[in-house]
Amino acid sequence: MANGDDDARLLAEGVAAANIPTLLMVLVQLTGEQDWLEPPYRPRRAHGMGDNDTGRLPDAIQAEIRESALEAIVAWRAGRPVAIPSPTPELLVRMLSCAMGDEIPLDYAPMMASQNGLDQVLASPIERVPEGFRVLVIGAGVSGLAMAVNLQVAGIPFQVVEKGRTVGGTWRENRYPGAGVDSPNHLYSFTFAPHDWSMFFALREELQGYLELVTDAFGLRDAIRFETEVESATYDADAQQWEVDVRCADGTNETLKATVVVAAAGIFNPAKFPAIRGLETFEGPCFHTAQWREDFDLAGKRVAVIGNGASAMQLCPAIQNIVESMTIFQRSSQWAAPFEQFQKPVPQALRYLFNEVPLYRQWYRTRLGWTFNDRIYDSLHKDPTWPHPERSLNPTNDAHREFFTQYIVSELGDRTDLLDLALPRYPPFGKRMLLDNGWYRMLRNGRVTLVGDSIAEVRPNQVVTEDGREFDVDVLIFATGFDVLRFLSAFDVRGRSGCTLRERWGDDDARAYLSVAVPDFPNFFVLYGPNCQPGHGGSFMFVAEMVIHYVMSVLTQMAEEGIASVEIRQDVHDQYNESVDREHEQMVWTHPGMETYYRNSKGRVVVNYPFRNIEMWNKTRQADLTEFITEAPATQHVEERQSV
Numbered sequence: 001m002a003n004g005d006d007d008a009r010l011l012a013e014g015v016a017a018a019n020i021p022t023l024l025m026v027l028v029q030l031t032g033e034q035d036w037l038e039p040p041y042r043p044r045r046a047h048g049m050g051d052n053d054t055g056r057l058p059d060a061i062q063a064e065i066r067e068s069a070l071e072a073i074v075a076w077r078a079g080r081p082v083a084i085p086s087p088t089p090e091l092l093v094r095m096l097s098c099a100m101g102d103e104i105p106l107d108y109a110p111m112m113a114s115q116n117g118l119d120q121v122l123a124s125p126i127e128r129v130p131e132g133f134r135v136l137v138i139g140a141g142v143s144g145l146a147m148a149v150n151l152q153v154a155g156i157p158f159q160v161v162e163k164g165r166t167v168g169g170t171w172r173e174n175r176y177p178g179a180g181v182d183s184p185n186h187l188y189s190f191t192f193a194p195h196d197w198s199m200f201f202a203l204r205e206e207l208q209g210y211l212e213l214v215t216d217a218f219g220l221r222d223a224i225r226f227e228t229e230v231e232s233a234t235y236d237a238d239a240q241q242w243e244v245d246v247r248c249a250d251g252t253n254e255t256l257k258a259t260v261v262v263a264a265a266g267i268f269n270p271a272k273f274p275a276i277r278g279l280e281t282f283e284g285p286c287f288h289t290a291q292w293r294e295d296f297d298l299a300g301k302r303v304a305v306i307g308n309g310a311s312a313m314q315l316c317p318a319i320q321n322i323v324e325s326m327t328i329f330q331r332s333s334q335w336a337a338p339f340e341q342f343q344k345p346v347p348q349a350l351r352y353l354f355n356e357v358p359l360y361r362q363w364y365r366t367r368l369g370w371t372f373n374d375r376i377y378d379s380l381h382k383d384p385t386w387p388h389p390e391r392s393l394n395p396t397n398d399a400h401r402e403f404f405t406q407y408i409v410s411e412l413g414d415r416t417d418l419l420d421l422a423l424p425r426y427p428p429f430g431k432r433m434l435l436d437n438g439w440y441r442m443l444r445n446g447r448v449t450l451v452g453d454s455i456a457e458v459r460p461n462q463v464v465t466e467d468g469r470e471f472d473v474d475v476l477i478f479a480t481g482f483d484v485l486r487f488l489s490a491f492d493v494r495g496r497s498g499c500t501l502r503e504r505w506g507d508d509d510a511r512a513y514l515s516v517a518v519p520d521f522p523n524f525f526v527l528y529g530p531n532c533q534p535g536h537g538g539s540f541m542f543v544a545e546m547v548i549h550y551v552m553s554v555l556t557q558m559a560e561e562g563i564a565s566v567e568i569r570q571d572v573h574d575q576y577n578e579s580v581d582r583e584h585e586q587m588v589w590t591h592p593g594m595e596t597y598y599r600n601s602k603g604r605v606v607v608n609y610p611f612r613n614i615e616m617w618n619k620t621r622q623a624d625l626t627e628f629i630t631e632a633p634a635t636q637h638v639e640e641r642q643s644v
C-alpha cells in the first residue's frame with residue numbers, strides 16, 4: 001500500500017479506469033445500498049465476450065457510480081466495515097445478474113461464490129490420516145501443483161515426480177514467440193492464489209513465473225522430485241498400493257510406492273508431426289512450436305509454418321515482421337473472436353485497485369467466471385429443424401456466425417480474395433474458439449502468404465503443394481499441435497487384473513468416470529483425463545480445481561474411514577460414459593463439417609466435457625463412495641478371517 005496521498009491518488013486513478021459493472025458490485029457490498037442494482041444504474045448486457053467496461057450506461061451515470069464507489073472505498077480504507085461481507089446466495093445471484101445484464105439461475109450461486117472467494121474450492125484439513133497413507137502425483141504442471149497444494153492443506157503425505165527441471169508443464173514447454181493464454185488471467189489463475197497480472201491475457205513467461213511463485217508460496221519445491229520420469233506404474237492388489245518405476249536424474253531406476261497415484265501428466269504432449277513425403281530431405285532448420293529453437297534467429301528468413309491452429313495463431317502474428325517471408329499452410333480455417341482486452345497491459349492504476357481492493361478483484365473474476373461459462377452452452381446444441389445444418393446449428397449459432405463473419409470481413413479489409421480461405425465453413429465453436437490476436441490483419445501483410453492446398457512433398461529447400469506450386473523456404477516450423485487423444489501414452493499403467501490402460505482404452509478411445517476414475521485401476525486418478533475439457537469455455541485452472549475437489553473428497557473419506565482401496569464400479573463408469581456420448585451427439589463437436597483434436601479415429605469425442613460447467617461443479621462437490629468398490633486394509637481382512 002502506498003503512503004496516504006499516493007494511496008488516495010492511485011485509488012482515484014484506479015476507480016477512473018475501472019470496469020463499471022464491477023465497481024457497481026463493490027459499491028453495493030461496501031455500502032449495503034441495493035438501490036444501485038436497479039435502473040438507472042443497472043448495466044445493459046454486452047454484445048460478444050468483452051468486459052463491457054461502461055456497462056453501456058450514460059456518461060453521467062457512470063460518473064455517479066465512480067464517484068460514489070471511490071467515496072465508499074476511501075471510507076472502507078479508513079476503517080468503515082464492509083456492509084455486506086457475505087451476500088446470501090440470492091443476493092449474490094441478483095448482484096451478478098445485474099453486473100452481467102443477464103438472468104443468472106440461482107443454482108449457480110455456490111459456484112459463483114467460489115469464483116468470488118466467498119467460499120473455497122480448496123480441501124480442508126483431515127483429522128486422521130492412516131499410517132503409511134501416501135499419494136504420488138505424476139507431473140508438476142497446473143494440475144499437479146493444484147493437487148499438491150490440496151494435499152498439503154489436507155495434511156496427506158505426498159510426493160510429486162516431474163520429468164522436467166522445474167514446474168510449469170505446458171508453460172515451461174511452449175516457448176514460441178507469442179505463446180500465451182486465450183483465457184483471461186484474472187480467471188485463469190488458482191482461486192487460492194490471486195495474482196498481480198501485468199496483462200489481461202498473459203504471455204508464457206508471466207504464466208511460468210506465476211506457477212513458480214505458487215510453488216514457492218506453498219513451499220512445494222521440496223516435495224517435488226525434478227528430472228524424475230515415470231516409466232511405469234503397477235497396482236499390487238495384495239499390498240493395496242502402487243509401485244511406480246521412475247528414471248532418476250542420474251540415470252538410475254527406482255521403484256516408489258504409494259497408496260494412491262494421481263496422474264497429472266497433461267494432454268498437450270507429445271508434439272505431433274504430420275507424415276510428409278521428403279521431409280527428411282529438408283536441409284534447413286525444422287522444428288515444432290513446442291520445441292522452440294531459442295538459439296535460432298528467424299530474422300530475414302523465408303519461413304514455412306505448417307498448421308494454423310492455436311499455436312500458429314499466436315506465433316505467426318508475433319514473427320510476421322521479423323521474417324523475410326512467411327508461408328502458412330493451413331488444413332482448414334479457424335474461427336477467432338475479437339476481445340478488446342486481448343494483448344493489453346493492465347493499466348498501473350487498475351493493478352493498484354486489483355491489489356488493494358480485493359472486492360474489486362473478486363467481482364472482476366466472478367464476472368469473467370460467468371462470461372466464460374455456460375452462457376453460450378444452449379447455442380451449441382444442434383436443432384434438428386434448423387434448415388442450414390452445414391453452416392450452423394440453430395438461429396443463435398447462426399447469429400454468432402454472422403457476427404464473427406462480419407468481424408473477419410472488416411479485418412481483411414480490401415483483401416476480399418482471402419475471404420474464401422479465411423472464413424470457416426463449419427459452425428462457430430466447432431473447434432476451440434480462438435481469440436484474434438491480429439491473425440486476419442496479418443494476412444494482409446505483403447510478407448505473408450496463406451496456402452489452402454495440401455502439401456504434396458518437402459524438398460531440400462522447398463515445400464510443394466498438391467497443385468504443383470513450389471515455395472522456397474529456409475526454415476520449416478510445425479504448428480501441428482499434440483497427440484492429445486492418446487491419454488497417458490508416455491508410460492504404462494497396469495491395474496488390478498494386470499491389464500494396461502492402453503489395452504483397456506485401445507489406441508485412442510480413453511474413457512473414465514467423471515474424467516478421473518477407471519475400473520480395474522484402484523486408487524488411481526487422472527487429472528485432465530478423458531472428457532474433462534469444457535469445449536464451450538472456461539479456465540482450465542478452475543476445471544482442475546473442481547476435479548481435484550472430487551479426488552480430495554475420495555481421499556478424505558478413505559483416510560477418515562480407514563478404507564484401503566477404492567475402485568470405480570464398471571456399471572457406474574459405463575452409464576456415465578453412455579450419457580457423455582449421448583449428450584455429445586446433440587453438440588457442435590460431433591458436427592461432420594470439421595476435423596478437430598477433440599474426436600478420435602472413430603469420431604467419438606474424447607477430449608471435451610459435453611455438459612454444463614455447473615453440472616461438473618455439482619458432480620465434483622462430494623464423492624459418493626457407493627459408486628466405488630471399497631476394500632478395508634488387507635491386514636484387517638486377515639484379522640477378520642482369523643477371528644471367524
Ligand SMILES: Cc1cc2nc3c(=O)[nH]c(=O)nc-3n(C[C@H](O)[C@H](O)[C@H](O)COP(=O)(O)OP(=O)(O)OC[C@H]3O[C@@H](n4cnc5c(N)ncnc54)[C@H](O)[C@@H]3O)c2cc1C
Pocket residue numbers: 138139140141142143144161162163164167168169170171174179180181182183188228229230231264265266267268269311490491527528538539540541
Ligand atoms: C499453447 C497452449 C495454450 C493454452 N492456453 C490455454 C488457455 O488459454 N486456457 C486454458 O484453460 N488452457 C489453456 N491451455 C491448456 C493447458 O494445457 C492447461 O491450461 C494446463 O496448463 C494443463 O496443465 P496440466 O498440469 O494438466 O498439464 P501440463 O501442463 O502438460 O503438465 C504435465 C506435467 O507432467 C509432466 N510429465 C508428463 N509425463 C511425465 C512422466 N512420465 N513422468 C514425470 N512427469 C511427467 C510434464 O513434464 C509436465 O510438467 C493451453 C495449452 C497450450 C499448449
